Amino acid sequence: MKNAKSNFSEWYTEITKDAKLCDLRYNVKGFVVFMPWSVASMKKMYAIYERELERTGHKPAWFPALIPESNFHKESRHVEGFTPEVFWVEKAGDNVLEERLAMRPTSETAMYQMYSLWIQGKSDLPLKIYHQSQVWRYETKATRPFIRSREFYWIESHDAFSSLAEAEAQVHEDMEMSTNVIFEQFGVPFVFFERPQWDKFPGAVNTYAADCMMPDGRVLQLPSTHLLGQNFAKPFDVKFLNEKGESEYCYQTCYGPAISRIYAAIISVHGDDSGLVLPYELAPVQAIVVPIPKKGAEETVNAKAREIVALLSSSGIRAEADFSSNTPGFKYNHWEMQGVPFRVEIGAREAESGELTVVRRDNKAKSKVKQGELAAFVQKEAKAQISDMKKKALAEFEARMSKAETMEKLADELKKGKLVAVPFCSMGKEGAACADEVKAKTSGDVRGTRFGKEERAHGNCIVCGKKACAVAYVASQY
Amino acid sequence: MKNAKSNFSEWYTEITKDAKLCDLRYNVKGFVVFMPWSVASMKKMYAIYERELERTGHKPAWFPALIPESNFHKESRHVEGFTPEVFWVEKAGDNVLEERLAMRPTSETAMYQMYSLWIQGKSDLPLKIYHQSQVWRYETKATRPFIRSREFYWIESHDAFSSLAEAEAQVHEDMEMSTNVIFEQFGVPFVFFERPQWDKFPGAVNTYAADCMMPDGRVLQLPSTHLLGQNFAKPFDVKFLNEKGESEYCYQTCYGPAISRIYAAIISVHGDDSGLVLPYELAPVQAIVVPIPKKGAEETVNAKAREIVALLSSSGIRAEADFSSNTPGFKYNHWEMQGVPFRVEIGAREAESGELTVVRRDNKAKSKVKQGELAAFVQKEAKAQISDMKKKALAEFEARMSKAETMEKLADELKKGKLVAVPFCSMGKEGAACADEVKAKTSGDVRGTRFGKEERAHGNCIVCGKKACAVAYVASQY
Numbered sequence: 040m041k042n043a044k045s046n047f048s049e050w051y052t053e054i055t056k057d058a059k060l061c062d063l064r065y066n067v068k069g070f071v072v073f074m075p076w077s078v079a080s081m082k083k084m085y086a087i088y089e090r091e092l093e094r095t096g097h098k099p100a101w102f103p104a105l106i107p108e109s110n111f112h113k114e115s116r117h118v119e120g121f122t123p124e125v126f127w128v129e130k131a132g133d134n135v136l137e138e139r140l141a142m143r144p145t146s147e148t149a150m151y152q153m154y155s156l157w158i159q160g161k162s163d164l165p166l167k168i169y170h171q172s173q174v175w176r177y178e179t180k181a182t183r184p185f186i187r188s189r190e191f192y193w194i195e196s197h198d199a200f201s202s203l204a205e206a207e208a209q210v211h212e213d214m215e216m217s218t219n220v221i222f223e224q225f226g227v228p229f230v231f232f233e234r235p236q237w238d239k240f241p242g243a244v245n246t247y248a249a250d251c252m253m254p255d256g257r258v259l260q261l262p263s264t265h266l267l268g269q270n271f272a273k274p275f276d277v278k279f280l281n282e283k284g285e286s287e288y289c290y291q292t293c294y295g296p297a298i299s300r301i302y303a304a305i306i307s308v309h310g311d312d313s314g315l316v317l318p319y320e321l322a323p324v325q326a327i328v329v330p331i332p333k334k335g336a337e338e339t340v341n342a343k344a345r346e347i348v349a350l351l352s353s354s355g356i357r358a359e360a361d362f363s364s365n366t367p368g369f370k371y372n373h374w375e376m377q378g379v380p381f382r383v384e385i386g387a388r389e390a391e392s393g394e395l396t397v398v399r400r401d402n403k404a405k406s407k408v409k410q411g412e413l414a415a416f417v418q419k420e421a422k423a424q425i426s427d428m429k430k431k432a433l434a435e436f437e438a439r440m441s442k443a444e445t446m447e448k449l450a451d452e453l454k455k456g457k458l459v460a461v462p463f464c465s466m467g468k469e470g471a472a473c474a475d476e477v478k479a480k481t482s483g484d485v486r487g488t489r490f491g492k493e494e495r496a497h498g499n500c501i502v503c504g505k506k507a508c509a510v511a512y513v514a515s516q517y
Numbered sequence: 518m519k520n521a522k523s524n525f526s527e528w529y530t531e532i533t534k535d536a537k538l539c540d541l542r543y544n545v546k547g548f549v550v551f552m553p554w555s556v557a558s559m560k561k562m563y564a565i566y567e568r569e570l571e572r573t574g575h576k577p578a579w580f581p582a583l584i585p586e587s588n589f590h591k592e593s594r595h596v597e598g599f600t601p602e603v604f605w606v607e608k609a610g611d612n613v614l615e616e617r618l619a620m621r622p623t624s625e626t627a628m629y630q631m632y633s634l635w636i637q638g639k640s641d642l643p644l645k646i647y648h649q650s651q652v653w654r655y656e657t658k659a660t661r662p663f664i665r666s667r668e669f670y671w672i673e674s675h676d677a678f679s680s681l682a683e684a685e686a687q688v689h690e691d692m693e694m695s696t697n698v699i700f701e702q703f704g705v706p707f708v709f710f711e712r713p714q715w716d717k718f719p720g721a722v723n724t725y726a727a728d729c730m731m732p733d734g735r736v737l738q739l740p741s742t743h744l745l746g747q748n749f750a751k752p753f754d755v756k757f758l759n760e761k762g763e764s765e766y767c768y769q770t771c772y773g774p775a776i777s778r779i780y781a782a783i784i785s786v787h788g789d790d791s792g793l794v795l796p797y798e799l800a801p802v803q804a805i806v807v808p809i810p811k812k813g814a815e816e817t818v819n820a821k822a823r824e825i826v827a828l829l830s831s832s833g834i835r836a837e838a839d840f841s842s843n844t845p846g847f848k849y850n851h852w853e854m855q856g857v858p859f860r861v862e863i864g865a866r867e868a869e870s871g872e873l874t875v876v877r878r879d880n881k882a883k884s885k886v887k888q889g890e891l892a893a894f895v896q897k898e899a900k901a902q903i904s905d906m907k908k909k910a911l912a913e914f915e916a917r918m919s920k921a922e923t924m925e926k927l928a929d930e931l932k933k934g935k936l937v938a939v940p941f942c943s944m945g946k947e948g949a950a951c952a953d954e955v956k957a958k959t960s961g962d963v964r965g966t967r968f969g970k971e972e973r974a975h976g977n978c979i980v981c982g983k984k985a986c987a988v989a990y991v992a993s994q995y
């Protein structure tokens with residue numbers, strides 16, 4: 040690669056192009072074509088998320104991509120928040136439709152009218168449904184492949200309960216799931232913030248969102264989970280009969296991991312100057328076998344390469360050999376750029392001795408491994424690899440945490456790419472003016488308060504000087 | 518169920534509603550909500566199809582849902598065939614778009630402009646890509662859930678080659694894949710027809726389509742594969758440099774199994790008067806454990822039921838127990854309707870003796886099985902079950918085959934729900950008038966000639982009396 044990762048923006052542009060992750064030349068603005076190397080990984084991410092959702096009692100359903108405009112108008116904040124971003128269908132063939140239809144920007148207004156029909160009594164609760172889908176939003180912010188585009192791939196789960204306590208527990212479960220998947224399995228560290236009241240999901244009571252840190256010191260929002268309370272249940276008439284025979288509105292939550300955006304975080308956090316470093320479980324190819332031809336021994340070397348691919352495959356390792364006419368050095372660079380976790384080098388000596396050279400992608404450590412032990416070695420090292428990747432990413436993330444008690448210090452820390460804790464007057468609507476001033480003076484955004492961590496505020500609001508009642512976190516954002 | 522399967526139309530309406538396969542009450546005409554019981558099976562169908570596509574060298578990609586109108590106009594027959602069915606997006610937020618965008622009715626015109634960028638030399642070929650997606654078509658025919666709706670779920674593969682021979686071989690591979698999946702694994706028999714020239718996919722050289730037989734004697738088209746030749750390569754400029762350094766147009770094929778429609782065929786072909794009969798591999802629950810409570814022994818029976826579920830699950834069998842307050846008889850009927858392949862009955866006697874009653878859904882055969890042998894029994898019987906289901910379905914399909922040499926006989930056979938071989942003048946455009954007359958007089962459709970079966974025509978065209986040059990098949994169609 041030409042660009043070092045310290046030059047993150049160029050690095051990102053280059054890697055998404057050169058590793059063939061996507062193609063920006065599609066002729067609709069803000070839309071990209073996702074290419075096989077990224078899609079193969081994102082399909083595995085979907086499978087992992089679906090397994091977690093099913094383990095926690097969710098069932099799959101498919102809701103229509105088109106939603107009548109009137110559905111949006113049922114929840115006033117929701118319509119306000121989303122209609123400016125909606126792609127509208129008004130015609131089909133030569134016919135003008137009676138009512139215009141929105142391409143779903145999110146599915147609350149498609150799903151909850153059905154929930155109202157499906158839920159009668161307590162035995163229908165909890166109702167926990169997930170939907171793997173694409174959504175479309177006419178973003179006016181600059182688009183960036185995987186990070187923000189007008190079409191993105193996500194999975195949304197929408198749950199309904201008979202009590203607020205259960206809904207609150209669901210929000211916790213969603214956050215735990217995010218940790219289990221995104222940190223534990225994909226190795227991307229983040230923190231959950233309770234978003235300020237002025238920055239909630241349109242229609243929610245509270246929004247909890249995971250922020251990870253990109254290498255340029257800007258935070259990227261990963262999944263958010265929303266406590267909807269009865270805000271949607273009322274307009275959509277989602278009710279159940281309680282034990283006393285009385286009709287009661289359900290309590291709802293929704294959760295939406297954007298697979299394409301989480302992929303952006305994975306490649307950004309783990310990548311290095313040589314290119315991608317993919318988590319073993321997500322890599323389309325987990326071990327690449329590179330034959331090093333020697334005059335006269337070509338067939339011996341190639342035969343051994345095929346044998347090793349078969350051997351690794353039979354242990355369930357996704358292995359391929361590169362028999363192209365490129366030089367070994369070119370192949371090393373190429374497969375390092377693609378982020379393949381293990382490289383197995385086979386020269387004439389290795390073919391004869393059966394002792395192979397194995398190189399780990401993340402730390403480039405070399406080992407000599409006997410053929411009979413190769414599969415077990417790869418599987419064991421794969422565990423060490425993701426563990427090391429997590430440790431490294433976590434250390435980098437923690438080094439980004441900082442604090443400030445003055446606007447000057449805050450501005451300095453933000454310039455250094457930090458996520459900065461500051462004393463703040465209020466996370467309610469009253470605090471919005473101070474957040475605006477932070478934005479105007481430092482271009483930092485108030486992300487909210489740390490969820491699940493009691494942090495007592497000391498001193499005065501960094502902006503207005505009133506007594507602080509919250510520790511707010513500020514960062515530059517994507 | 519109220520309706521017997523002999524009353525197919527009512528049976529189908531009832532089963533899709535009562536087994537909670539879909540909900541027709543969504544408020545956009547022609548769109549349905551696919552509910553968990555069907556989606557869980559369709560997700561497995563996708564996984565099976567994707568495995569086959571990857572096995573045959575296809576890679577996954579995701580193309581945008583929106584296609585600029587001008588892309589459609591590049592291939593004149595394609596634009597003619599599809600634009601009357603397109604949902605158009607002309608506005609986003611409050612902005613009128615510069616060019617209106619089609620919600621993809623199929624992806625040729627989105628994909629091939631990218632193929633033109635991706636393919637340079639022979640080393641880029643063959644290019645074999647699949648895309649799991651939904652498509653939208655403003656159908657004017659009556660919609661029927663799973664069978665025909667304005668949004669459907671499919672998987673499309675689009676392949677490019679350097680020679681016509683390879684493209685033709687791909688069409689064969691697609692047909693073999695259809696047999697491997699739809700007949701061998703899902704148990705639905707069909708035949709492949711080469712469609713008449715007047716009934717091709719818009720823009721194709723030839724269309725080969727699988728027709729299966731629904732219980733009311735009407736054929737339903739399952740996957741079709743299309744030899745596109747260079748018809749799209751030319752307008753979309755999909756070229757490669759051949760060995761002589763000359764620029765040549767690629768030869769293309771496309772294949773599109775509609776998962777939701779194949780699901781319709783599966784439930785229709787295998788279902789019976791008691792409801793669904795799901796193929797073992799596709800069933801969301803493969804074994805349902807029904808405890809039969811006896812006063813005083815409730816806890817023994819329930820504990821045994823839980824133990825049996827754990828035992829089956831540990832062997833990879835999707836098992837659940839029904840602990841609801843319904844009667845055993847109600848539960849038997851319910852799970853039979855849902856098509857669960859095996860039922861395990863546990864009463865007080867079974868709980869004590871450890872010898873359980875197992876009932877197969879397809880033939881309702883009962884067996885006594887010792888607890889220690891249960892998992893192996895289910896796995897073995899599962900193989901026998903799909904094999905028996907295939908045999909039964911194939912016998913029914915073959916009994917539908919018939920022939921006729923006069924229009925009177927043809928009309929009679931069609932009334933009996935047959936797929937009728939007739940002598941026919943021409944499958945080229947010249948034959949279209951005779952096909953129209955068949956339609957007008959018998960409401961039968963000419964489906965084409967049997968693919969891969971040399972059938973020599975004798976006598977004269979059943980319509981115009983000219984010398985027959987093809988054995989055409991006629992059927993009523995969905």
